[in-house]
Amino acid sequence: MDSLDRKIIKLTQSGLPLVPEPYQWLARQLDISAEQLMRRLEAMKNAGIIRRIAAVPNHYKLDYRFNGMSVWDIEDAHVDRLGEHLGQLDFVSHCYQRPRHLPEWPYNFFAMVHSTEQAGVERQIAEIAALLGDYNRGHEILYSTRILKKTGLRIR
Amino acid sequence: MDNLDKAIINLLQDDFPICEAPYQNVAERLGIDVDELLQRLERLLQTGVLSRFGPMFHAEKMGGGLTLAAMQVPEQRFDEVAEIINSFPEVAHNYARQHRFNMWFVLATERPEQIQYILQDISEKTGLKVYDMPKKKEYFVGLRLPV
Structure with missing residues (x-):
């Protein structure tokens, strides 16, 4: 990543301009050609710096009122294998292995699920629990009650 | 939110094209005019249905x-x-x-x-x-x- 990439990030981190030719518009701000800007965006996508160019919805406004962060205590020796498996479930939107903070926080595996009804989340959690079987030593669902902030990355 | 808004939201959650006239490309796929797409998108952002529309950056891949x-x-x-x-x-x-x-x-x-x-x-x-x-x-x- 060089200084031009950084300028592109700063210029687009709050969103793409809503004009018919957005990349031309951005290129003009940076005093480069639209082709050069598009090549840079493609390169950042290929490098994984840009996951994708897309709309980020507000869950609640789309009626997804039940957003559960399910957290699980899985034996360390098995968490990787099980994590790969659970990551393939179509209703799991994000899933990670994270460190425990004993004794207050015994959970090392996180899987996010979303539904328009609580029963939907509960069904999904039951499915995960069934797949984990005896490897699940305990779990909880932390429902979100409010979005306090949702800007995405902002570099200064 | 009507069916067209829903179609826009569904389509834009996937990868937006990198090309000269990307909104035109999306509008054609929806069978609408580009101005209508831009107006709808602006309203979805203003009313907070969408919190953002643009590149989704990955801080770690940036070296952060x-x-x-x-x-x-x-x-x-x-x-x-x-x-x-x-x-x-x-x-x-x-x-x-x-x-x-x-x-x-x-x-x-x-x-x-x-x-x-x-x-x-x-x-x-x-x-x-x-x-x-x-x-x-x-x-x-x-x-x-x-x-």
Whole structure:
């Protein structure tokens, strides 16, 4: 990543301009050609710096009122294998292995699920629990009650 | 929100094209005029149905830092603590959750070492313990909310 990439990030981190030719518009701000800007965006996508160019919805406004962060205590020796498996479930939107903070926080595996009804989340959690079987030593669902902030990355 | 708004939301959650006239490309796929798409998109953003539309950046792939942190905030201090945390531009998301650990935020920084400084700063400014839970491994990321 060089200084031009950084300028592109700063210029687009709050969103793409809503004009018919957005990349031309951005290129003009940076005093480069639209082709050069598009090549840079493609390169950042290929490098994984840009996951994708897309709309980020507000869950609640789309009626997804039940957003559960399910957290699980899985034996360390098995968490990787099980994590790969659970990551393939179509209703799991994000899933990670994270460190425990004993004794207050015994959970090392996180899987996010979303539904328009609580029963939907509960069904999904039951499915995960069934797949984990005896490897699940305990779990909880932390429902979100409010979005306090949702800007995405902002570099200064 | 009508069916056309829903179709726009569904389509734009997937990859937006990098080409000369990308909105035109999307509008054609929806069978509408580009001006209508832009007007609808503007309204969806203004009303907060969409919180953002643009590149989704991955801080770690940029060479930066990323973590999830949790706190146990006393109810009567909740708003005050949220305000302190949200004042950091590096706080990308912050969610209230129903649990003893009731505040969960994501930090995304340009340089990895900033994570520790900011967590320390938040802990000092709030007087509360911050639990750092950086991912050890990512198995899947790909949120889509079909409507």
